[in-house]
Amino acid sequence: MFKTALLPLIIALIGGSRQAQACGRHPRWDRRGESKLSSRQATDESSAANSTDPSYECLWYSYQPVLDIKGNYPAQYTIAIIQANDTEAQSVFATINATLNSKLPNDVPHGSPTTGPVGVSYSPTDPDCWWSYNLCTTPDSSTGLPADITILPEPMTWGLAFDDGPNCSHNALYDYLQEQELTATLFYIGSYMFDWPLQALRGITDGHEICVHTWSHKYMTALSNEEAFAELWYSRKAIKDLLGVTTQCWRPPYGDVDNRIRTIAQALNLTTIIWYYDTFDWEEGTNGVTSATVDSNYQGIIDRASNGTFATHGPIVLNHELNNFTMSEFIKYAPAIKSALRAVVPFATALNIPQPYADSDITFPTFADRNSKSSTTTNGTTGSGSGAVDGSASPSGSSVSGQASTAAQSGTKAKSAASPLRDRAGYGVLEMLLVITLLIIGTWG
Numbered sequence: 285m286f287k288t289a290l291l292p293l294i295i296a297l298i299g300g301s302r303q304a305q306a307c308g309r310h311p312r313w314d315r316r317g318e319s320k321l322s323s324r325q326a327t328d329e330s331s332a333a334n335s336t337d338p339s340y341e342c343l344w345y346s347y348q349p350v351l352d353i354k355g356n357y358p359a360q361y362t363i364a365i366i367q368a369n370d371t372e373a374q375s376v377f378a379t380i381n382a383t384l385n386s387k388l389p390n391d392v393p394h395g396s397p398t399t400g401p402v403g404v405s406y407s408p409t410d411p412d413c414w415w416s417y418n419l420c421t422t423p424d425s426s427t428g429l430p431a432d433i434t435i436l437p438e439p440m441t442w443g444l445a446f447d448d449g450p451n452c453s454h455n456a457l458y459d460y461l462q463e464q465e466l467t468a469t470l471f472y473i474g475s476y477m478f479d480w481p482l483q484a485l486r487g488i489t490d491g492h493e494i495c496v497h498t499w500s501h502k503y504m505t506a507l508s509n510e511e512a513f514a515e516l517w518y519s520r521k522a523i524k525d526l527l528g529v530t531t532q533c534w535r536p537p538y539g540d541v542d543n544r545i546r547t548i549a550q551a552l553n554l555t556t557i558i559w560y561y562d563t564f565d566w567e568e569g570t571n572g573v574t575s576a577t578v579d580s581n582y583q584g585i586i587d588r589a590s591n592g593t594f595a596t597h598g599p600i601v602l603n604h605e606l607n608n609f610t611m612s613e614f615i616k617y618a619p620a621i622k623s624a625l626r627a628v629v630p631f632a633t634a635l636n637i638p639q640p641y642a643d644s645d646i647t648f649p650t651f652a653d654r655n656s657k658s659s660t661t662t663n664g665t666t667g668s669g670s671g672a673v674d675g676s677a678s679p680s681g682s683s684v685s686g687q688a689s690t691a692a693q694s695g696t697k698a699k700s701a702a703s704p705l706r707d708r709a710g711y712g713v714l715e716m717l718l719v720i721t722l723l724i725i726g727t728w729g
């Protein structure tokens with residue numbers, strides 16, 4: 285308890301120098317000036333997870349599995365392209381590209397990969413269902429594309445997710461989630477995973493759900509067919525190579541997606557998950573967004589739990605593990621969120637997808653499982669927040685009322701299993717039994 289209470293303060297004190305960045309305008313962790321003396325030996329997940337000192341957590345380390353595969357991937361932080369020797373990717377892309385050229389010949393890239401659709405004219409009929417511009421999340425039925433997921437089908441349920449990881453200094457946040465018995469959906473950036481593979485490994489080891497957040501975090505609708513494909517292909521591949529699972533979900537940076545990008549994602553079995561409420565934690569310190577703004581946004585979403593807004597669905601909220609502020613801000617509001625909502629769960633649980641990975645028996649509780657074990661206490665929060673800013677994906681971060689689409693459940697699998705995910709906070713069951721046995725032997729012997 286003592287440790288938990290101090291976590292936000294610790295994070296605030298030691299991580300405050302890292303400037304908040306707009307979602308995706310992430311600084312590459314600065315390694316300039318570092319010598320071999322300033323690197324560290326972190327050889328496995330637990331050794332990388334044993335400090336909450338960001339200055340130590342973010343010391344560079346060498347990790348052989350990354351060195352072994354790096355040559356098969358695009359350069360980090362650059363727009364991905366299909367690698368010359370990657371015949372599998374070339375073959376899969378050729379099929380997808382043929383589909384795109386026949387079905388969506390007029391859905392072409394628009395805007396800039398780094399600044400988005402600034403100054404781009406846009407058809408008011410929105411034939412491409414371009415989220416970035418007008419919040420379209422439900423493609424025309426003739427496309428055969430599912431609606432993006434923007435809300436959850438379960439009432440009073442907070443879909444817990446963090447974008448833009450793995451952050452090298454996320455141990456305090458992940459420790460907190462463990463202590464609170466919370467798991468989340470983590471949208472990891474492929475290039476980040478290559479810098480911080482053991483931090484990424486902690487995400488899946490702790491029982492979180494891992495989803496794709498692209499290779500270089502660019503505006504996807506500005507990319508060519510091949511680039512957009514490669515952004516998804518190599519970030520999904522990084523999760524497979526480093527974490528051992530094939531994920532089936534992704535979130536477009538900036539919420540920037542259209543039917544062309546949706547078609548590529550669908551072909552790769554990646555369900556598109558957007559959000560409905562934006563905390564704007566990513567914008568703190570810029571464009572007039574202050575910590576008070578983000579406080580108000582969090583409180584506003586929480587307040588809606590007591591006014592009936594979530595009586596028929598659950599909110600998907602955008603927040604980040606981007607920096608110290610975004611992480612500590614969630615920790616600050618987590619108790620109120622848990623009190624006000626009936627459940628705080630990753631999307632796999634909220635969408636009742638017990639086996640979210642295509643090639644792994646890792647399971648998540650179904651929502652029914654989760655409900656049967658959890659308290660149903662609700663409406664514990666009151667407040668006078670001004671209301672959250674509804675999901676906005678405009679490049680300027682301006683507030684636009686989002687439209688709720690029916691939460692699609694594409695990719696849902698019915699198979700259920702009950703194997704618990706590993707709990708690193710304590711010992712595993714076997715270890716506990718061993719300890720108890722030794723204690724008994726010691727007492728009796």
Ligand SMILES: [Zn+2]
Binds near residue numbers: 307447497501538
């Ligand atoms: Zn992002």
